[in-house]
Amino acid sequence: MALDLSTLNLEQLEAVLHKDGPLLVFAGAGSGKTRVITYRIANLIHQHGISPRHILAVTFTNKAAAEMKERLQHLLGMSMRGLWVGTFHSICARILRESGRAIGIPPNFLVYDEGDQLDLIRQVLVDLNLDEKQFNPRAISNAISRAKERLITPEGYREQAYDFFERIVASVYPRYQSALQSANALDFDDLLCKTIELFEQHPLVLARYQDQFRYILVDEYQDVNYAQYVLVRLLAEAHRNLCVVGDDDQAIYSFRGAEVELILRFEQDFPDAMVVKLERNYRSTQPILDLAFKLVSQNTLRTPKRLWTDRTEGKPVTLTPVADEEEEARLIAEYIQREVARGNRRYGDFAILYRTNAQSRVFEQRFMRERIAYRIIGGVRFFDRKEIKDLIAYLRLLVNPDDTVSLLRIINVPPRRIGDQTVKTIQAYASEKGISLYRALTEPGLHARLPLQAQQAIGGFTALIENLRAYAPKASLTDTTRRVLEKSGYLTWLEQRKDAESVDRAGNLREFVNVVAKYEQTLPESEEATESPLLGFLQYLALISDLDTLDESGDHVMMMTLHSAKGLEFPVVFLVGVEQGLLPHALSETPRDIEEERRLCYVGMTRAQDELHLTYARERSYYGSRRACIPSPFLKAFKDTPMPTLYQQMYGTPPAPTPYRAPIWTPARTQSRFLPGQRVHHPDFGYGIVVRTSDALVTVMFPGGKGMHSFPLQECPLEEA
DNA sequence: TTCAGGAATATTTTT
C-alpha cells in the first residue's frame, strides 16, 4: 500500500518528502500543519523504512500527541509502538524516569505543579525568616522559573543578582532546590533543566538518546524557550535530522519564557536548512483572513508572509459595540439560539474566545439560563480543586512519604488535632536532625517534646499512612483511592458537615474515583509497564491539562481563553471584550508585549472558519466596580474596512437599539429552582436575595445583618417569594 | 484547636 500524498499541495509535499537534514517549516494558521507533520512521519516510516522508535515528535499538548499517534496508526495501519510523541515536559519526565539515576534522580520522583511550588516557596520563606507579605511568593516563584528557563543555576543567579529583590530570590533559589530534592520532587522547569544536566554530564546517556532519536520533529517551535531550544539542539546534533514547525505570528507564550527569536534564528543555527513556507489557508474565508492580516502586519518583528485561500466568498466579519458584558452575553446567546433554531448550526459550531478566564462567568450564567449547552475550557481545573489536591496529596504520600508539601497539606485535613503549634515543633525537630518531616513523625525524640494529645494524634496519622502504604501495592488503583477516602475519614468528614459546599466536594471526590477507574481501564493500552501503577498515575496527572481532557465530540458551545484556543478551529468564532486594557491587557505595557497581544488577537481571529464576530463593551465590571471602556487600539487597523454590527446582520439595517429582554427564569425551565437575583423566603431569616447557585447549593443574602447563608439544593427551606 | 464571620485584598495568559 502506498501512502496517498495526492491531497497535499506543493509546499506541503516539499516538507513531507524532505528526508535528511534540518528543515524549517513556517506554517501559517490553518495551513494544514498537522497534516504535514503526520504525513512526514508516515512517509519516513513507510517510504524510508525508518522504525517508529527512531522518531521523536514534540507537540504542544498531550492531546495533540495522542491524536497524532492515532492518526498515524490509522494512516499506516500499523502500531506506533516505540514512537515517542509528547510535550517537552512529558518526554523529559520519561527520560528522567529511565535514566535520571545517573544524576541522582530516583525514578519515583514526583512532579510539583505551580501550587506545590508556591507551597514549597512559602516553606522556604518561613525557614529564612522572610515575611510572605513583603516578598510575594508568586513573584519569587516566577523569578526562579525564569532563571531555570534560561538554565541559570542558583550559583549563577547569585552572581548576577543586583537589586534587592534579585538578592532575595538568590537566597531562596538554592534552598528551594534542596527542598525539592529532599522531597524527591521536580518542578515543571526541572524536568527540562535536569534532562539537560543529565545529557551534559553523561555524554554516553546523551549518545544513547541521540542514537534513538534519529528523526526529530518539533511543533509550535515559535513558543519554545531557551532550555527547550538547548535540549533540542543536544538531541539533534548527532544526526541533524531536525524538523521544526511554527509560525512567528502565533507566538503567544513569552510570559512563560518562550522566545520567538529562536525560530528566527534557526537558519543561522543550521545554514543548510531547507525552508518551507505554508501560506495556503484551508480554514477561513477571505474576509476573515484579510482582516487578520491587516492586524498582524502591523507587527514589526515578523517574517513577511500572507495567507491566501480559495474561499473568496464569505460573510463579512462583524464588529459590535455593546453596552456592557451583560449585553455581550445576551446578544451572543440570542444569535446562537437563532442559528440553532433555524437549523443553520449546532451548538458545537460556536466558540467564544476571551482574553481572561474571568470573562467566562457572564456567558456561563446567561447560557445556563437559556439552556444553551456549553463547555468551559480552563479556569479552575478539576484537578486543582482543594479536595482533589488533598486526595492526590494522600496518594503521593503513599509513593513518597518524604513529599513534604503533600504531608503538610493533609496532616490535619480532615482535622485530627495536629495544629499549627504541633506542626511547628515537628518542622523544628526535622530540620534540626536533618530528616524529612515524615521521618520525624516516627521518632521518639520528637514525641518527647510534645504533649500526650499531640503524640497520640501523630501516632494515629502515621498508623493511617502506613496502613494505606501496605495496602496500596496489593490493590488496584481504584481500590486504593477508595480506601484512602474511607480510612482517612475525609469523605465522612465532608458528609458530616451537611453544608452544601461540602456536598459539592464529596461529589467531586466520587467523580475523581471515576477518573481513576477510567484511567485504570485504559491502562493496558499504554506501553509503559510501570512497576508501580500508582506512581504512573501520579506522573500522568501531573502533566495533563484541561485541554487534554477536552472532547470536541459533544454538541456544546466552547468557551476558552485565546491561549487555549491555539491550534483549534470553529465554524463560528466570537472574539469578545476587544477593549483597551483587556486586549491588549493592561499588564502588557512594552511595545514587545503589545505585539504579543496583537498576535494573541490574531490567533483568535484565525480560529474562525466561516464567521467571525468581534465585540467590545462601553462599560464593564472589574472586580465589583464598573468602569468605562475604550475600544481596543487594535481595531484601528480595521478603520478602512466597513464592518456591520451583529445586530445589523441579524435584523438588517438600521441597527436595532439594545433590545431589552426580560430575564427568563420560570422555575420549570431552570435546573435549580433558584437563580441569582431572585427573592426568596426562609422560615427563620425572612426575605433574602439569591446570590449564587451551583449544582448542589444555593447562597442567599439576607438583609439586616443576618448575612449570607448557603443551603443544599435538595432540602433547603427556601420558598420563592 | 477549630470554626465562623467580617475585613482586606487581589486579580493575564499555562506546559
Add this chain to the structure above:
DNA sequence: TATTCCTGAA
C-alpha cells in the same frame, strides 16, 4: 466579585 486573611469565641 471571589478568595484569602484575620480575629475572636467556643
